[in-house]
Amino acid sequence: MRILVDRDLRRLDAYAEGPAEIEGILDGSVRDDGEQLLLASFDDPVLVTDPWRIAQLPPSRRDVVSSFFGLPRRTIEYDGVALDFDASRHPRVWSPSIDTLLMCKALAPVLDETRENGSVLEVGCGSGFIALYAMQSLRRRGKAPSEAHLIDIEPQALQVAMGALESVAGSTLVTTSLGRRGDALRVRGRYDLVMMNPPYIRRPADLADPAFKDNPWEGVALLRELASEGASLLNPGGSLVLVMSSLCDGLARPWFDASWEVETLATLDVPLKVYAVTSGLTAKSRAWMEYLRDVEGLVVHDPPLRGYTTWQRLEILRCRPR
Ligand SMILES: C[S@@+](CC[C@H](N)C(=O)[O-])C[C@H]1O[C@@H](n2cnc3c(N)ncnc32)[C@H](O)[C@@H]1O
Structure with missing residues (x-):
């Protein structure tokens, strides 16, 4: 999952990306669905993982977003700078x-x-x-x-x-x-x-x-x-x-x-x-x-x-x- 935060900290977008997530987890196709799929956007974030905001999403989206935020691997990108992090390894x-x-x-x-x-x-x-x-x-x-x-x-x-x-x-x-x-x-x-x-x-x-x-x-x-x-x-x-x-x-x-x-x-x-x-x-x-x-x-x-x-x-x- 890629978590993209804008420079002013006014918006956080979460994306599923790459074959492991789009094909492996969502059973889609990178060819048909693209390399990235927007999972959810949050205005004025006060947490990077915000269970309460996630819980406000419509149920079908809430559950998939919640499970993506639970994945150990994520890429955090802020103002054009990105870092891959794997909590299961570290x-x-x-x-x-x-x-x-x-x-x-x-x-x-x-x-x-x-x-x-x-x-x-x-x-x-x-x-x-x-x-x-x-x-x-x-x-x-x-x-x-x-x-x-x-x-x-x-x-x-x-x-x-x-x-x-x-x-x-x-x-x-x-x-x-x-x-x-x-x-x-x-x-x-x-x-x-x-x-x-x-x-x-x-x-x-x-x-x-x-x-x-x-x-x-x-x-x-x-x-x-x-x-x-x-x-x-x-x-x-x-x-x-x-x-x-x-x-x-x-x-x-x-x-x-x-x-x-x-x-x-x-x-x-x-x-x-x-x-x-x-x-x-x-x-x-x-x-x-x-x-x-x-x-x-x-x-x-x-x-x-x-x-x-x-x-x-x-x-x-x-x-x-x-
Ligand atoms: C709140 S985390 C911040 C990590 C990172 N700078 C960030 O902002 O994402 C605090 C960090 O300080 C480290 N730390 C705690 N006590 C320390 C010490 N005495 N010397 C060096 N690092 C220490 C912790 O291991 C942890 O990585």
Whole structure:
């Protein structure tokens, strides 16, 4: 399936494509039906996979769309930049989500100002979509970066990201390093642009046992590290661009305000859709939701707002050292 999102994040189109889907799943014919079939379009997306919007479709279309969104393989395309992702091969890698795309949308003015032959770093790269987008967009502006470096704590993420960037790297040197918990910034160089869509859901102290996995969404340690040490990664005139969530901004925003000039590039209200946190099915999820509601001020809508009870505000912040 191809998920195509327009540059302004105003429309998301989902397509079945290629023989495996059109002939294998839909029992059609690429010759008669074409290489791509539009499954559904959604205006003003707030999630890449939005079960509530899918449920509003007419029943015959709803069921087929729902099953396509459940497929492990998808291609995400935003503003002419595409990445293939297979969750069955890389289950621990964060698939490009609405926060990923909001970050890409917000990068335009920063990319306009980035110098020729510059260098970019993505911390917590997941699939690498943001670094891929920055690299391709700079090249389109005639300013291909000399280096794109990616860091993640998850080895599978580096594998996916390297695969995505290397095939279109051209003159850009693509390099990776494996981060370590509490020591994410294992890089020696300085960069013109550092980008980060970090984990941002705070976990309650009683769920902070080291036995708990370092899931891609939980904890704020990476934000703290970047706030205190990120300036040492930047060339003069460079920027750090990051995603900040209302689920942690009371704690984490002051870390940046203390020693950075902070500018908001984009804002979007989106549902909180991390089932490990929101399902209410496990004791851990119930404790987590209680904590986010009572301590973090998570707003719970009852009845649900546009299909979801829990929402957060995402902001893309551009930070420059003072
Ligand atoms: C919310 S995901 C974002 C992934 C990707 N940048 C995107 O926007 O699609 C956060 C990523 O940070 C990584 N991460 C978490 N803690 C980290 C650490 N201490 N050092 C490096 N990466 C880390 C996770 O493995 C995950 O890939």
